[in-house]
Amino acid sequence: MNNKLLLLATSTCVLTVLVPVSRVFGACELSQRPRETQSVAVAGTVVPVSQILQKLKGKTQVPIFLPSRLPISQKLYYQSQATTDSYTISMEYTADCRGAGACTFGEIRGQKGGEFSTKVEGVTKTLKNVQLADRVKGVFHNGCGAYCTATLEWKSQGFMYTVALKNGRESDLILIANSAIIARKR
Numbered sequence: 001m002n003n004k005l006l007l008l009a010t011s012t013c014v015l016t017v018l019v020p021v022s023r024v025f026g027a028c029e030l031s032q033r034p035r036e037t038q039s040v041a042v043a044g045t046v047v048p049v050s051q052i053l054q055k056l057k058g059k060t061q062v063p064i065f066l067p068s069r070l071p072i073s074q075k076l077y078y079q080s081q082a083t084t085d086s087y088t089i090s091m092e093y094t095a096d097c098r099g100a101g102a103c104t105f106g107e108i109r110g111q112k113g114g115e116f117s118t119k120v121e122g123v124t125k126t127l128k129n130v131q132l133a134d135r136v137k138g139v140f141h142n143g144c145g146a147y148c149t150a151t152l153e154w155k156s157q158g159f160m161y162t163v164a165l166k167n168g169r170e171s172d173l174i175l176i177a178n179s180a181i182i183a184r185k186r
Contacts, residue, residue, distance in 0.1 A: 053066070060084060060086065060110075061084050065180040068180075072105065079097075085111060087111075105166065106163065108161075109161065114155075116153050125148070126170075127141050134181055137155075139154075149167075152170075
């Protein structure tokens, strides 16, 4: 009996690392989630820009740059926060993630001012300049701790923009940043 329980617990832990808990246990599909949770996008479709903008406009003075598409094949839930000088859009695999590492895909941030990332001893795997759309200079950074987080930063007219993905690839970050830059401020 104890071996079966240990096997079940181990299997559940492995599954939750590989698949969001809601998928493992068949919890809440999109049609069943409460109305107050955020927008959802499916890979191959555009990001729900208008729904995200409704939550940010009038709350921040930072010009809002959002990508049109994301390189992912799962549904994402978007949580947004804004202050006068910044905004953050969290992209999560579950509606109730609240920034927990296991269910986070990444985030998009904009802020007034800011400096590019620099090497952090013992954490940085990669730090390099990259060329983005419209001749925009970006800085790609990949650092690891409990898991790796890749970030791509760029500046525009005194504002710093960041795209961050958990275990992200440089090519995916460039795709997202270029999509946001080409779309222009919204």
